[in-house]
Amino acid sequence: MATSVAVPLNEKGRWNHLYKVLSKPGPFSDEDWVPGEETINALESSKILGAGGLGCEILKNLALSGFKDIHVIDMGIADTIDISNLNRQFLFRQADIGKPKAEVAAAFVEKRVKGVKITPYVGKIQDKDEDYYMQFKIVICGLDSIEARRWINSTLIGMVDLENPESLKPLVDGGTEGRPPHSNYLNIQKLIVYTGFKGQARVILPTLSSCIECQLDMHAPRPAVPLCTIATIPRQPQHCIEWAHQIAWQEKRKDDTFDSDDMEHISWVYNTALERAQQFHIHGVTFQMTQGVVKNIIPAIASTNAVIAASTTSEVLKIATSCNPYLENYMMYAGEEGVYTYTFEAEKKADCPVCGNLARNMDVDPNMTLGDFIDSLGEKAEAQLKKPSMRTEEKTLYQRFPPQLEEHTRPNLVLKLSELLENGQEIAVSDPAYTIDFRFRLHFR
């Protein structure tokens, strides 16, 4: 066994277990790795940014991994503590309901783990610029929206300056929304199962390894029920709820802004959905289901959160200290039947709109109108863009802003793709949610 290297005495007692692992090489640690004081110093001086809904677990784990300077962000003002958080977000109590998550969580962990400094920022990750992100060593996120993930991913990739190794910020991402990877879009269209026992952890080295955008099609969006089904031929209780929520509310209460946290609003949708269901002899509309549909609720439990958060923070510790190899680069987790994980290396794609240099191929129907094509981008697994604007190298096809340009390009929406584009032509798509353009090469099918 290698001999231990001396470390500062005052901390030695408390971090006894951690320091042991950091002071000896293991069978899988790199041959060039230097255990001991240097490694421990690197750990303590690493400034870490944590973001998102797995926040309580991630904060606790980072603090007990020996990190001293932790920032938290994106548990926004709108995202205050709700009673339904208490079944898993263990830093919050009944008395904290209504307070901003980041502040309560930071104060709690600082008080419990002496010597750690936690700086909360109540707001959105999109509020911050490159200068802000540049100060961190590693970014770890447990964001619950794909949009926020894609934003941070493209921002960190955009920051990489090959001349400056410090500009490369490893991104460690965890999620529990339970999308099975390796299913193609068609297969899971009919299989909308949010089991609450699933999740994934991944490590992204911006520009060097497969990024979130490369893996986008593994996380297909929930396909929307066609509007005509909701409007005219409901069959499921969920269709009746969507009708009450999307159509009846607009007709009967268009002056009220729908608030999914307002009990009166939910009750109205529930009762309206129930009436419609009775009319069509459809059974099964319940209050719980109504809430689930209108708030897009994903089941969540403490144990799955703990597994995913801990696997991500463990990767952060390994990256910060090099004490063991980090995950390359994806671990999926499913716990309904025993304990199942699958670790694999997701591919870096040459046609990734963010980290690749080729336009991504997309098959389209040449008879489709531009307007329908734009709508379809929201659901296409490889795009998932909700408010796209687009142009070719020569001309603007459709531009949402400024209003004059919108008006000018609006007539294109009713034209067929074949009237606007050549087969195989490349288009650039922008979306207000992202800072970069997405390049697609459209092939007529």
Add this chain to the structure above:
Amino acid sequence: MAPSPAALSGPTSKERKYDRQLRLWAATGQQALEDARVLLVNSDGPLGSSSTGVTGVAGVEALKNLVLPGIGGFTIVDPAIVTEADLGVNFFLEEASLGKSRADETCRLLRELNPDVQGYSYSKSITELLGDAEFLPRHKLVIISGPTKRSTLETLCETAQKLEIPVLYIHSVGFCATFSLQLPSEFPIVETHPDPESTQDLRLLHPWPELANAVASLGNLESMDDHQHGHVPYLLLLLRFLEQWKQSHEGNMPSNYKEKTEFREFVRSNARTENAEGGEENFDEAIAAVVKTISPFSLRSSIREIFEMPQCHQLTTTSADFWIIASAIRTFYNTHNVLPLPGSLPDMKAKSADYVALQNVYKKKARHDVEEVTATIRQLESDLGRTTLILDREVEVFCKNAAHIKVVRGRAIPQISNNSDAALLKAVRSGLQMPESLASLFIACQILDAVVDEIQSNPALHDGRSVDDDGLWIAHRDRILTSLTLGDPAAIDESALEGIDDAIQEVRRAEGGELHNIASLAGGLVAQESLKVLTRQYVPLDNTCVFDGARSRSEMYRF
């Protein structure tokens, strides 16, 4: 249908607090949790004067994940006193806890998480507490933080086995975690929550009369207008085309892949493409469903095994409800060659009234099957002289899940020693043969157990010896390997041996200590398995899981 009172006033505050989990295990699962108290045996005393002993963080983290969703209560047994090293790994201790009872302090801080949960703590050894015969039966599950003295572990596991209380035994050492689940010898689960796609049972090859009538009443497809034609539920389309196929194929259904592909093309050829949409969604759905839905009913081998188990044949007055229902379902199967129909229908393109009508055909058949099973059960109950009747709801749930029920045959916590079961040793050896096997980490933890056991069992002899003592590790590595190979070194190949030595090095690196991340991850997994065992929903681990944090992988083993 009037809205229920609960709906008018909105959900209760408890329903709101637990909303995200009630969607996973429903009120019945929640009730089972609230009726349960969990015992955590978090250490078995110090490892000599020079060591801080087991920190037991994985167990504490598991309790956190059980307190949050609202188990009835928990008990922590731990004679240890809080040291500085505990503060660096255990989140449920604070500076003011130093020098106090670790059981009391952890219990106090865990209780803060959920006022609905009762917490109890004992700062003494479990051996002492087991002297009270009423102590263990108060609990529905035992979690033990390893390594622990072998004699303690054996007594606990044996007592729990007699009482049919499940046990989880955990190791969390450095970057490695492993745990095993000991279930009662027979552990039935009805609500296994299989993937909804795999549960679809539509009986297209053998439609019962009402379903056949629904197809017949469709009339002529050709004479339909485009709107009607595009809204015939795909299920009825398939049934209609199957009839036609049968007529042109000497009464046979498409049976192999080639025929199914041909049948699929036949369905496709009937779709209208000259309409405005250039195709029909219901036909697309039908085409996509051919391979999956056109297959004869076959009884899964796991269900056949359950039907063949003696418990299913030799019913007594005291048989568990599960076996009475299983036996009635076996009678149903023997009569009809199918299981009761689950009765659910996937969503499909159709007009509302047509879909609801078709759904009712399935529901009615399912209800009818439940009635038949219930009649058998009532007869059995009366023959056996049972006075408490099985609830209708239980029968219904069982019938709906009949194709996916499971009986786990519990196994003891695996331990490698001279008197280990030959089957266990064989399972471990074959686990080791897999490339990059994680069974090596399981073995390293077995050696750690042996080292700790020796230090704890002979405190006078070994006082001052570290958990990382070279001599002890070498001696116990050899002893465990001898047991494992039954003295034949060739039973394990070179690369497996290298794997074991790597695992030993990684485990020794931590000198028995925990890393919080890995303990927390193990605590998450252990809590998840506890939830499955307590709710009797989903499928629990059978029986050992190893997580390797160095390589970010896990494996399951049946040891």
